Amino acid sequence: MSWIDIGHIEDIPLHGARVVKTPVGCVALFRTGAAEVFAADDRCPHKGGPLSEGIVHGQSVTCPLHNWVFDLNTGQAQGADEGRIGTYPVRVESGRLLIDGDAIGKRSAA
Template identity: 80%
Template sequence: MSWIDIGHIEDIPLRGARIIKTPVGCVAIFRTDEAEVFAASDTCPHKGGPLSDGIVHGKSVTCPLHNWVFSLETGEAQGADEGQIATYPVRLENQRILIDGDAVGKRTAA
């Protein structure tokens, strides 16, 4: 893995998100707790809603358009909804947020 420093944890509000632009599209960095962050696609697969504008609760985010709920750990839709969002490796080091540059650096060929 090739870790890239993308900012300080205080740059993201508690139970909030910020977006970074990458070759794989917009990735939302979610802060769920004082020292817990997750990285996932910013786009809901249902209607394309911006997940970074959603409600962060526990280790999940609820899409602001139609209330679909996704696990920030696995990307899987929860409850009766079906679908999945991409998740990316992210970690904290000395209060700095690091994301795996290899994971967000390339689009996959389909």
């Protein structure tokens, strides 16, 4: 894995999100706890809604357009067999957010 420093955990409000722009599209960072952050695609596969503008609850996010709920651990939509978003390894070290650049590089532009 190739870890890339993308900012401080305090840059993301608790139960909120921020977007990181990559060469192949936007990745949303969701802060679900004091020291817990998930990284996933920012685009809902249903209607393209910006997930970073959705509601973060537990370890899930709800799309702001049509209320699809995604598990941030797996990317799977709850109650929808075909709905899935990409998820990416992210970790917190000394308050800094690190994302796996190799995993981001493997995603395809949509």
